[in-house]
Amino acid sequence: MTEKKHKNVFQKGAISSEFIGNSIAKHQTKTSIGAHNIFLGQVRADVIDDKTVTAIEYTAYEDMANAKFHEIREAAFDKFELTCMHIYHSLGTVKAGEICLFVFVSSPRRKIVFKALEYIVEAIKADVPVFGKEIFEDESHQWKVNS
């Protein structure tokens, strides 16, 4: 059990393109970086039994989730030569077409960021207790499961 307070990865609502753009801009001073790689998770308007998903409402076991994000971050820094790494995940309602996950890794070299990004995104999908309620246009819902 960890008592240490971890960095909060969660943001309320969708992650805006301005926020993503600003994050990129902030790295212009870090000139040892030669390659960035970015993953953006976007809410998909899945059609299930003729009903279309209009939004996902995210909830999380926040303390455990932030601890898991921290573990994933530490493991990625151990495994890969990264200069920096940022992870942001939405909570609450994110409409179809909006961004719900933003992962940003930077390294001196390109090959590293391809591998690191995949490792981090797969670990987030598998290990972090985030739950998604898929809301249909008629306001009915079903629970999303990562495949």
Next chain:
Amino acid sequence: MQIDIKYFGQIAEVTQQKEESLEFSGTLVSELLDILYNKYTLLKDKDFQVAQNQELVSIEAKVTGTEIALLPPFAGG
């Protein structure tokens, strides 16, 4: 001992609350689950994992912590 139990996602829909405190005198996580299955009959049909003090545990683990969470399938990203 007094245990705080947290429910998330579709599990919270079944229990109709996000958390509760229970007095528990048993030993194993599976015994605690039996109490909850009795209380919430629909819980048996649901897929979930158990976390104890924010770490996933097997149902054969001993209840040592004061915070137990029932976690439905993860859907992050």
